[in-house]
Amino acid sequence: MLAVRNERDLLLTSEDFECVRKLIHARAGISLAPHKTEMVYSRLAKRIRVLGHTRFRDYLSMLQADASHVEWEHFVNALTTNLTSFFREAHHFPLLAAHAKARSAPLKVWTCAASTGEEPYSIAITLAEALGANQRAASILATDIDTRAIEVAQRGIYSMNDVSKMSSERLQRFFLKGTGEREGMVRVQPSLSQNITFRVLNLLDSNWNIDGPLDVIFCRNLMIYFDKPTQARLLERFAGLLREDGLLFAGHSENFSNITQSLRLRSHTVYERALGSSQRPTKVSA
Incomplete structure (x- = not known):
């Protein structure tokens, strides 16, 4: 058994690292690369110290012994990457605005990697500018597996x-x-956030409890953390939630054309439901 970075104050063995990879994949679908040892150590070490352990093995054994242990939340939060910004991949937002203007019915949008809120608020700003007074007709569901990120987004x-x-x-x-203690800070206007629903959601859950059909799904720079079988399953479920003319926005480094036949490329990193794909349910379960 080889120890990894043995000079650290906490013992992380190669077997421990492989255990972390298996646990996070099973729990959240995240596929950690073999070279992510340092990241795993730095992100989990604080929690392990707080709980009084000196070895990763003891911490992991605690998780394995109880699938409902409260520490699972901290474990998943620690290993989730939250890289986001307002209007990231800006070319998507004019397309969203045009799609919104072309619809007569209330627009339903889901962003499934909402992180700390910059993406859903960018969507809300885009819709407010595009629809004007009709913005109230739009609804945005913003979800993420990271409970801490969702709390930041809600604030x-x-x-x-x-x-x-x-x-x-x-x-x-x-x-x-902001003023006084809040100087140097800004807060989203209540009128912008009123149409956004934030909640925690694990994409591996068998039932997402999302009413379809949806006009737009944002799933950007998330699939890169999943293996190909997980990507394929999720894309099929996304397609089942979309309207026939609905759009799926992907990240700049993501290409789904060879993974699913239920979605087809419409423009750069934007997909639509393929004609002849399976009938969409009003709620999606595995």
Whole structure:
């Protein structure tokens, strides 16, 4: 048995690392690369110290012994990557605006990797600008497996640096500027967040409890953390939730054309439901 970075204060063996990889894959579908040893150590070490363990083995044994242990939440949160920003991959938002304007019925949007909220709020801003007074007809479901990230998203409070690339017009319209202890911070306007529902959701769950059909699904830069079989299963479920003219927005490094036949490429990193794909249910279960 080989120890990994034995000079650390906590013992992490190669067997421990493989156990972490198996547990997070089974729990959240995340496929950790073999070279992520340092990341695993740095992200889990604090929790292990807090609980008084000196070895990763003891911590992992605790998780394996109780599938409902409260520590699972911390384990998943620690190994979830939350890299996001307002209007990231900006070319998607004019397409979203055009799609929203073309619809007569209320727009239903789901962002399944909402992280700390920048993406769903960017969607809400886009829809407010595109639809004007009709924005109230749009609804946005924002989900993430990371409970801490969802809490940040619900608060809607960000630093001025987080919103520094936005125009002054957008800042004045959609954010409240902090004063006193909140100086240097901004808060999302209540009028912007009123149509967003935030909740924790694990994409591996057999029942997402999401009413379809949906007009738009944002699943950007998330599939890269899953293996190909998991990607294929999720894409089939996404297709089942979309309207026939619904759109799936993917990340810049993601290509699904060779993974599923239920979605077809419409434009750069934007997919639509393929004609002849299976009938969509109003709720999706595995």
